[in-house]
Amino acid sequence: MPRAGLTTEKVALIGAQLADDLGFDRVTISEVARRAGVQVASLYSHVNGSDDLRARIALVALDELGDRGAEALAGRSGRDALLALGNVYRDYATEHPGRYDAARHPVTGDAAGLRAGQRHSDMLRAILRGYDLAEPDQTHGVRLLGSIFHGFISLERSTSFDHSSPSSQESWTKILSTLDAMLRSWPRHG
Amino acid sequence: MPRAGLTTEKVALIGAQLADDLGFDRVTISEVARRAGVQVASLYSHVNGSDDLRARIALVALDELGDRGAEALAGRSGRDALLALGNVYRDYATEHPGRYDAARHPVTGDAAGLRAGQRHSDMLRAILRGYDLAEPDQTHGVRLLGSIFHGFISLERSTSFDHSSPSSQESWTKILSTLDAMLRSWPRHG
């Protein structure tokens, strides 16, 4: 029997695929082993148990999202940047629902997780450079952006918006436009 | 041995308590049985397996949240209503983190779940009566409200906002004020 040649990274990727297929909360070491063509116990050389596997899937997702976000933000600012990053998150959640859930999973205390999270808040802050916000309003703005992005995507995915008019897409567009207007006129609402 | 006198409702409440103690994703039929002082198999007379238990916990949370929301909205309108309902959600998430997660759990296809969800979107729509929004903007507004409420609470609870200035509370206040302003000036954004 030829060996599978697994690494920690490959195990995490198989887990990410599994999350997209079955849902993040249905990810199991056993199923990863099955898909890798390997005995269950063998995975414990690569991953430190079930929680560690989930944390590594989260990291995969955060990194992929970070890469897409960075590319989307390059050369854009203001409203364009806002729409571009929002769509990156939303499209990623559609394409990779399991990975998106993983990314929203609290990665408590992990250094790599903190760094990945930092990267995302840095991107949000970069968007705000196109608006005229000084601290502490800039931080409030980062939190507002994060709340709307993740809140909308979460509600949309829980099918709360389904089967009703206007379409979810219309609301998304309208909300981001309103958010843009809000950020532009922020100082006046002090 | 005196019998425990369980009902489906009591099992769901024990599950809800368990969710708050250990986390919603750590809720297990075995642990509920342990806390109820009953054999595991006995729970299957009250609950239709693990997924059904989780769905019933979600329903407990949605109902409790609905009751608190209805009370908070009584006699308030506009900005007051907005702040009151927002604080209901946020405080509930702080007091009952496991139940809050349960409430955000998609309850697919259940009639009671749909009804409970409807109640919450009705409350959001009631808030918007204090602002001057005609359809389809009213629906957009409901979705914006839901996104910000749940998005902020979710991010705040994943500790993304910890250990930094300004405080999470300041951002919450500021964001709700901004939201109020967004809704008041909505028509002008055509």
Place this chain on the structure above:
DNA sequence: CCATCTACCTAATGCTTTTAGGTATGTCGC
């Protein structure tokens, strides 16, 4: 007080997680 209902039980099966310790495969220095 007898019949009925049902809350609760024991027993058994199968799945997942995790640890302990052994085997064999790939690689590197000589």
Place this chain on the structure above:
DNA sequence: GCGACATACCTAAAAGCATTAGGTAGATGG
């Protein structure tokens, strides 16, 4: 090529959770 090492993978076993089948006993109502 050939020992020697690292480690990817294995078997085995123990423990926990989910679920089903079928039986027992405590409450309820006529």
